[in-house]
Amino acid sequence: MDLVYKSEKPLFVLSMVIGTIVWLALVVGTFGVALVYVLLFLIIYLFAHSGFIAYLRGNTLELSESQFPDLYKQYLEACERLEIEEIPTAYLMMSDGILNALATRFLRRHYVVLYSSVVEALRSRPDALRFYFGHELAHIKRGHLNLQWLKMPASILPLLGAAYRRAQEYTCDLHGLAASNSREDALAALAVLGTGGEKLADVNVNGFIDQQRYTGGFWMSYHELTNDYPWLCKRLAHIAAVSGARNGRASEYKAPSRSFFAGVFAAFTPRFGVGGGASVLVLVAIIGVLAAIAIPAYQDYTLRAQASGAMPLVEQVESAAAEYVNEHKAYPESPADVGLPEEMETGPVSHVAVIDEGFELTLRSSNALLNEKTIVVGAYQNDDGSIQWHCVGGTLDQKYRSAKCRSQQP
Structure with missing residues (x-):
């Protein structure tokens, strides 16, 4: 089974080409002055992101052979199935019911952050947990976290930036399926994101998949085209089709067509975050959260240095x-x-x-x-x-x- 979604590679190449051209134009057009601003931005980002990493190390639990060994064993099994030799550090974060996860990189080290609500919801289904682990590990294996500064000019472009991110999500779902090796548990791992753990046992997956029939209208098409994530019902349909095809039970997944006029409007909506008109606000919120963590930590560091x-x-x-x-x-x-x-x-x-x-x-x-x-x-x-x-x-x-x-x- 090909673990890379069909549009990810061409979108990656296009993003790299556009990014390279834009950066070269900036450097040449400003006689190198742009590099000063890039360096300043990278320094600010480094300090901001270091605050989040410090928060992880100081306030969340690192999975290990002595800390939740059963989860750590399943995490290692997912790494093995995806042939990941350098195991990223995994942390379990209290999430107050939020159903998500993330992979991140700081300097040359990779981290996977698992949200406790999802882990608890899937605790009794090891293959579903391996899908959950595998999805985040795929971001690292596929290099989605690398050279983001180079791809940044393309990432904010209308249609292209969000399309590349959605293709990455489909690719990660395919890796999650490979780590899980169970169609039903892979679908359960996705379904829990939409229902929560308490209702998971009662979910009609086929009914959830059938909701994709609504995604071709103007509003749903527009908000998907400007969003970093495909609609969850379409992700379920994609995994159901791929896993069925692998077992000889189904054909290749064909997504419902989108509204043409939604595409026209989306072509004038730059990507600054998770999508749509709220993307700028989301970006500001993320920067604010990182700053709220990093700035006090930096202030404490400077005062500690003075006291030393x-x-x-x-x-x-x-x-x-x-x-x-x-x-x-x-x-x-x-x-x-x-x-x-x-x-x-x-x-x-x-x-x-x-x-x-x-x-x-x-x-x-x-x-x-x-x-x-x-x-x-x-x-x-x-x-x-x-x-x-x-x-x-x-x-x-x-x-x-x-x-x-x-x-x-x-």
Whole structure:
């Protein structure tokens, strides 16, 4: 069975040709100035997308042999059936009933994000889960995530951009079918996207497929032509036909014809997102979500970098205080005992004092979240009588501290 939808390859070639011509024209026409803006955009995108990847790594569960091993085994089986040697990292994300999944790439690594609602709905049907896994893995196997910047000029063109994305979805469904190897479970995996898990057992798949008879009208034709996804009933019909043909039970799928006038209007609707007049709003929303994740993360990173400027002094206090205790069998009584003045005119620390808990270092910063905040370097005794040092005390927020001053416990 050919796992690539019939129109994907020619649309890919056309997109690459158009993209190459547009970029070359921009570079030559602006004498290279366009490259500066491209680089700036790529840097902004890198920081924005890094926020999403950081969110995945910090807040969602990574599938592994010790984390949902049954799901991970089925995921590996889907990779094996699709002959994917370098296994993408898979995460399970709480989805609040949203039925979807996604594949993404950051730098040179690939990730597959699985939504918990779909996994729960298909948990009792392993072949349906493998379809779900296989669909997302196909985006990686087919290189849909590669060279997107080069294809971008073509991707926003009316008709072409959305048509190429829909062809990718049909291709991914074919890969999902190959990973599943079960017609009924493949159809169930698609049907759950339209019904949810609770009603899946009662779905009349043939009735769902029959809804494609409505897709030839003006409005449905227009919104499909400007949308990144084919109508779900047509995707079901496509998989039903292909899997039936493979078993000698059906012929090649023929989609209902679309309204000619819908095509005319769609030819004047650029693609900026998932489709139609709302595509610009969707794009803005996506950028806003990514920015909402990335900007606070970046701000925390810069403040943490500023606060880390005090770490050499923290380590100096620990070392000098340890030597003082070993030599005098007593705790230092003043900053001078560890070779430091009380007041510092420059640097990340403005004041050093001895308090009951230990040495208190007061930070200096132009940012109110750091300025006048304190780090306390103190000592504690282990069960064997030995003394160790910590820097977890003080008023500085934990998220701005170095790993050392967050992980140690007195």
